[in-house]
Amino acid sequence: MKNITLAHSPDADDIFMYYAIKFGWITSKKFNFLNTAEDIESLNQKALKNIYDVSAISFGVYPFIKDEYALLRTAISFGYGYGPKLVKLKGKKLKPNFKVALSGKYTTNALIFKIYYPKARIIYKNFLEIEDAVLSGEVDAGVLIHESILTFDERLEVEKELWDIWVELVGEVPLPLGGMAIRRSLPLLDAIEIEEILTKAVDIANKHKNILAKMLIERNLVRVDDKTLDKYLSLYANDKSITLDEEQIEAINKLYELGYKKGLLPCIKDIREYMIPKEYKNLRFSNEL
Numbered sequence: 001m002k003n004i005t006l007a008h009s010p011d012a013d014d015i016f017m018y019y020a021i022k023f024g025w026i027t028s029k030k031f032n033f034l035n036t037a038e039d040i041e042s043l044n045q046k047a048l049k050n051i052y053d054v055s056a057i058s059f060g061v062y063p064f065i066k067d068e069y070a071l072l073r074t075a076i077s078f079g080y081g082y083g084p085k086l087v088k089l090k091g092k093k094l095k096p097n098f099k100v101a102l103s104g105k106y107t108t109n110a111l112i113f114k115i116y117y118p119k120a121r122i123i124y125k126n127f128l129e130i131e132d133a134v135l136s137g138e139v140d141a142g143v144l145i146h147e148s149i150l151t152f153d154e155r156l157e158v159e160k161e162l163w164d165i166w167v168e169l170v171g172e173v174p175l176p177l178g179g180m181a182i183r184r185s186l187p188l189l190d191a192i193e194i195e196e197i198l199t200k201a202v203d204i205a206n207k208h209k210n211i212l213a214k215m216l217i218e219r220n221l222v223r224v225d226d227k228t229l230d231k232y233l234s235l236y237a238n239d240k241s242i243t244l245d246e247e248q249i250e251a252i253n254k255l256y257e258l259g260y261k262k263g264l265l266p267c268i269k270d271i272r273e274y275m276i277p278k279e280y281k282n283l284r285f286s287n288e289l
Contacts, residue, residue: 001032004194007046007055010037011146014056014075015221019212020201028197031190039126040145040178041104048106053183054194059176061106062274063256063266069181070191070276073244074199077236078251079175084109084162085149087134088141094159096120101134101142103127108177108255109143109162115262116165131156147224147232169258173251174240182276192278202242209233 008014014037020026021033036052044061046052050068062071088094096119102110104124114122125133130142131152141159144152166175180198182191205212213229216222222229240248252271259265268274 001028002030002190004031004033004054005036005052006033007036007038007043007052009040009043009056009146010223011040015216018075018201019216019221020205020208021197023212023215025204025208026197026201028193031194031197039103039128041107041124041126044104044106047181050183053186054198055181056178057181058104058107058109058178059252059255060108060111060259060265062179062181062271063259063268064106065181066266066268066274068184070184071271071274072180072182072195072198073275074180074195074202074242076179076241076244076248077177078240078248079163079166079177079235080240082149082161082163082235083166083175083177084143084145085152085158086113086141086143086160086162087131087152087156088159089134089137090155090157092140094140098140099123101125101130101139103130103143103145107145109145111255111259111264112162112165112169113143114264115169115258147228150228150231151224170251170254173254174248176248176252176255177236179244188276191276195276195278199243202237206238206242209237 008018018035022035040056040058043055044058047055047057047061047065047069099121101123102113104110123139127145127148130144131148133139134142134156135153163175182194213226213233217226217229224232249271256265256268256271260267
């Protein structure tokens with residue numbers, strides 16, 4: 001069997017989507033998946049260095065790795081009326097050059113934030129440290145991601161929803177947050193099959209969400225309680241996470257168009273050109289017949 005390194009973040013939706021494989025609900029006779037869990041910005045940075053065969057990434061980093069990685073169609077996270085939150089201490093007034101903590105240079109939330117708040121002074125922190133940085137006064141505000149958007153301290157209030165910023169910038173289309181990428185150096189048929197396996201894993205995890213969520217809670221594999229997990233999975237691990245649809249593809253294209261115009265991203269005109277050509281499998285075997 002071929003070993004495939006697969007990296008994902010430790011947040012609940014990534015774990016949820018991967019553990020259908022880990023628990024043996026989806027198996028492969030060809031590939032042995034070796035999983036690693038790291039925070040999303042660490043994964044973005046390692047994707048820039050071409051470390052893992054398959055990795056969760058922020059959509060914000062993909063234009064920088066497009067030559068080394070193809071974008072997978074599955075295990076995707078979008079916001080539909082929700083997303084990361086810019087928070088501050090209650091009653092605090094923010095100046096145009098306020099100091100803010102973001103979860104990483106290449107995260108999608110950082111990209112959108114920098115476009116909307118060009119004068120803000122940015123520092124980068126692990127996403128688990130951002131809430132405390134705001135509470136302690138180290139920064140004036142911080143962008144919360146993952147489960148933190150549901151569980152932040154009552155002393156904090158939302159200054160701005162990134163969803164609202166996104167709508168102001170591009171219109172009311174899904175907010176692209178994160179997905180998965182696969183190394184282009186893998187044989188094409190292997191890459192196609194890996195995408196199929198991961199798609200099945202996300203699909204079966206979604207269909208058996210209650211069972212899998214209970215298993216994650218019982219094994220202390222997530223950072224939240226059962227009620228918060230259920231709410232979080234309803235946002236980011238759902239029917240819209242299984243396979244990219246046309247609306248989501250257009251939303252990613254809008255993100256990249258906006259980032260390029262602002263001088264923050266390399267040019268990508270159509271993300272479809274950077275996905276695995278899955279039709280190759282049928283063409284290959286039809287020619288053999």
